Structure formats: structure tokens, C-alpha cells
Amino acid sequence: MEKIRVEDAVGAVLVHDMTQIIPGETKDARFRKGHVVQEEDIPVLLSMGKEHIYVWNQTPGLVHENEAAERLAKAVAGPGLTFSETKEGKVNLIAKHDGLIYASEKGILALNTLESIVLATLHNHRPVNKGQKIAGTRVVPLMIDEKVILEAEEIACNFNEPLLQIRPLQSYKIGIVTTGSEVFHGRIEDKFGPVLRAKAEKWGSNIIGQSYASDDVSMIQDKIREHIRNGAEMVFVTGGMSVDPDDVTPTAIRGLEVEMVTYGAPVLPGAMFLLAYYNGIPIMGLPGCVMYSRTTVFDLVATRILTGERLTRKDIAQYGHGGLCLECPECTYPHCPFGK
Template identity: 75%
Template sequence: MEKIKVQDSVGAILIHDMTQIIPGVIKGPRFRKGHVVQEEDIPVLLSMGKEHIYVWDQTPGLIHENEAAERLARVVSGSGLVLDEPKEGKITLTAAHDGLLYSSENGILELNALEGVILATLHNHYPVKKGDKVAGTRVVPLMIDEKVILAAEEIAGTYSNPILDVRPLKHLKVGIVVTGSEVYHGRIQDKFGPVLRAKVENWGSAVIEQALASDDVSLIQSNIQNQISMGAEMILVSGGMSVDPDDVTPAAIKGMGTELITYGAPVLPGAMFMLAYLGDIPIMGLPGCVMYSKKTVFDLVAPRMLTGERLSRLDIIKLGMGGLCLECPVCTYPRCSFGK
């Protein structure tokens, strides 16, 4: 690029957006890339503190910040993302639909380790709505060596999954088994079922059956099997998850020949959470906190399974960092530290 005095710039073509800031009035691009400078622009440019402007000098091997940001945005983007037009060398990525943002933490680290590259994103597994801003790309210099962008493209190509994508939640058929002799015999009203139903429906899935079971292993198991025979693709078993001998939900789930992923999670509230699979059907044992706490381990893991992800023990263990809910009087999840 070539540096020219503002007073000598009439007829020159700007190669970058130029921002004007007037406190309380405006902050944004006053002149866009490609603008041909006019005589009346000179005093405006000077009032913006510009003594010089830069024009493209076509130096081989250098590319403009807008092109670099756009190439970065495209190379990190998987499905479910929309890219806006470059503005002052930045590209914003937004969600094309509701879902969860999946981001490669290692990929983001590798890209940002490149000199001059910027990729800022929301946290991995962040729930988003259509139109939400999820990431932004840019480069630091106005002009950058194309080799840097080629290196970024090469890095992204080494990952089997996109660096970023928004995965929609599947619409599953869900079965609920509420355990506890006190509920089964009608001594107290079931408060667990309505909470679970509301969450499931809010995620776009449907409860096909809700059953009550006493603290009896065989009854819990028969209810689970019945719901699977009805087409349930996910089973939620509430209550009876402590180490108290009377709490038999874990024994019932394990006794069905399931693949046990975990009994216990480094999340508060939700430490006594259980996850197992019967074939491809996830079965979750949900502790009592899910009934009365606004957000728990259930809110962190269920949406991921609704995208089709099969969780491992390592996935659950990783929840420990950020797994402490502060249980604020006014819940702002996901705009908080929980699950991050």
C-alpha cells in the first residue's frame, strides 16, 4: 500500500473502511473501502485525525484485511452458520438456526497462535438462537502476508470436524419414569414430571409417556422397557439417585444390561447424575436437584445428546471446570460461568 497526504488524495480510492467517532453521536465507518475521495471529504478526514490515507500498491504476496477475514471465516465455518459482509476488516458469524455451538478448542488455539490472526468465539456447547452472534474473525494488520492465511486454511483442514458449527436439536420421543414410593402411592404430588416435561418440550422434543414407579427395581425396569417398546429414544428416570439403600434407581438402570457411562458428575447441582446407554438409547438417572434448581447437570448434557452426540465418561469429567452453578437469585444462564 502507498501512503498519501490527505490534501493530495482527491481521486484516490480507499482500500479500507475509515471509522469516525463523535461521542454520543456516531461511531462507525464514515468512508467505506472503495470510496473515491472528493474535495469535500478533505476537511472531514482531517477532523477525523487523518493526515494520510493509504492506497493499494499491489505488493505481491499481501492481501487486504477484508479478504483475509473472509477467508478465515469461511475456513472455520461448518454447518449452521451465516457470514456477514466485511466491515472494517471484520467478519461476524451468526447462527443460521437454534441449536448448540460446537467449537474446536484446539483449532481455535492453533489459529490464534498464528501471527496477526484473530478468531473470537462463544464457549463450546453454548446454546444459541437463530441470528445470535457466535464468532468473529479479523486480522491485525491492514495488509497481511497471504502465507499466514494459507497456514490457517491448512490448520483447519487437519481437523475431521469443522472448527465451528451450530448443530440443531433433534426432535426425540422421550419417556419419563418418576420413582419414589411416596409419589407412586399418592402420598405426595409428583413435582418432578412437570419440570422434566417443560424442559423436554422447550428443547423441541415430546414426552410420549410418563409413568410412576415405587422403589422397586423390577417395576422401574419394566416401565423403562415399556417406554422403549413405545418408541422412546431417550429415557429420563427421576429420583432415587443417592447412596441411600432405599434409593434403587441406579441399580435398576445398571441391571438392564446397559453400558454405564458414569454414576456421578463433577457438577453442582447434579453430582449424583447417572448416564447409561441401552444400545443407542440414552438413559439418564436424575437427582432431586433437577426438580428444584433452575439449572443443573441435566441442562448441560441433555441438549448435547439431543444433537445426536453420544457422550463419554471423559465428556462428563470435563464438565468439572465451570461445573459450579452460583445459583443466582435471577438466573441468567447461559450468560454466566456455568458449564463454561
């Protein structure tokens, strides 16, 4: 710590908060601990009665907490992110647009194992809105050895993807095939269609058509093909997803010679979910819970596919940890553990 004249303090780092009192207006810290004194600060400090201030000795090889936080933020941030104002040695990462968080859990762990490095984020694949804070970074000491920052920057560069990014949901053309003889023959009203239309609209996609099929394998297959011929880039197939003998939807989808990802998911609600790819086009078999539960495995999977991600069986299996919905009286998703 060093005592110097205010006029000689440009570039120096304050070691404590400095309070400014303006009678009838304010009494608050005008300059915070760690602030780097600028030329324009000199008249303000003098007006506060400060002719001398205490600052950190400038030591080669040390980086101030503000600069360190800014360098960390830039090292981990990818597309879709911007930065808050640097304040008290901390920088927040902010979503530039709506979308899903894609976070490298291994990369975040690698950074946080470095001494004095702090990177705190929201969960991977969480939906976020433009302007939302998704992460914060800082270092613990006021001044940190630059070697640590350089190591952190190198770690971030060694990953194929940015450690943090926001991927927007793309607009897909979607077809719906609603199965079940009771709906096909008009004995009951379809309840699935309105739910799926509302979700697709919320996600920025378009339902280009909805067709109906009885519990007949060939008819279900024909309806799926028809939507694809009409330009569907994704198909939702509802109903007939359980293991009852007359529930033939999984059989129909498999019979299209699809690339089957999974029939079944370790998520409740949504255990009977099906995901397959037909000539690269995602086909989802949706269990009945999608119709009446506000959030299910469908919300977790469909949004990731809408970012352009191609999911694997392992991706679905990983939902088991955090895949239990507590079915709260008032749903607060995504502000809850579900799908995390």
C-alpha cells in the same frame, strides 16, 4: 503510502478514515481506513472535495484485512453459520438457527498461535439462538502476508470437523419413569413431571408418556422397557438416585445390562446424575436437584445428546472445570461460567 488521483483509485486501499459532512444530516466517516475503493465511490469522493487520496502501495503477496477476515471466517465456519457484513477488517459468525455451539478448542488455539491472527468465540457447547453472534475474526495489520492466511486455511482443513458449527437439537420421543413409593401410592404429588415436560418442550422434543414405580427394581425396569416398546428414544428416570439403602434406581438401571457411562458427575448441582445406554437408547437417572434448580448437569448433558452426540465418561468428567453453579438469586445461564 501513495498519493493518487481519485479517478485512478479503483481497487486502492485507504490509509485513513474519510469524513463526509452533510449539513443538518450527518458528520461521520463515509469511508473507513482499509476501505477498498470501488467505481461507485468515485463520485462520492469528488463530492466530498477529494481530488487526490492517500492509499497503500499495492504489494504482491499482501492481503487486505477485509479479504483476510473473510477468508478466515470461511475457513473455520461449518454447518449452521453465516457471516456478518465485513466492517473495519472484521467478520462476525452468526448462528443460522437455534442449537449448540460445537467448537474445536484445539483448532481455535492453533489458529490464534499464528502471528496477527484473531479468532474469538463463545464457549463450546453453549446454547445459542438464531441470529446470535458466536465468533469474530480479523487480522491485526491492515495488510498481511498471504502466507499466513494460507497457513491458517490449511490448519482449519486439517481437522476432521469444522472448527465452528451450530448443531440443532433433534426432536426425540421421551418417556419418564417417576420412582418412589410416596408418589406411586399417591401420598405426595409428583413435581418432576411438569419440570421435565417444560424442558422437553423448550428443546423441541415430546414426552410420549409418564409412568410411576415404587421403590422396586423389577417394577422400575418394567416401566423403562415399556416406554421403549412404545417408541421412546430416550428415557428419564427420576427419584431414588442417592446412596440410601432404599434408593434403588441406579441398581435397576444397571440391572438392564446397559452400557454404563457414569453414575456421578463433577457438577454441582447434579452430582448423583446417571447416564447409560440401553441398546443405544440414552437412559438418564435424574437427581432431585433437577426438580428445583433451574439449571443442572441435566441441562448440560441432555442438550448435547439431543444434537445426536453420544457422550462418554470423559465428556462428563470434563465438566468438572466450570461445573460449579453459583446459584445466583437470578439465573442468567447460559450467560455465566456454569458448564463452560
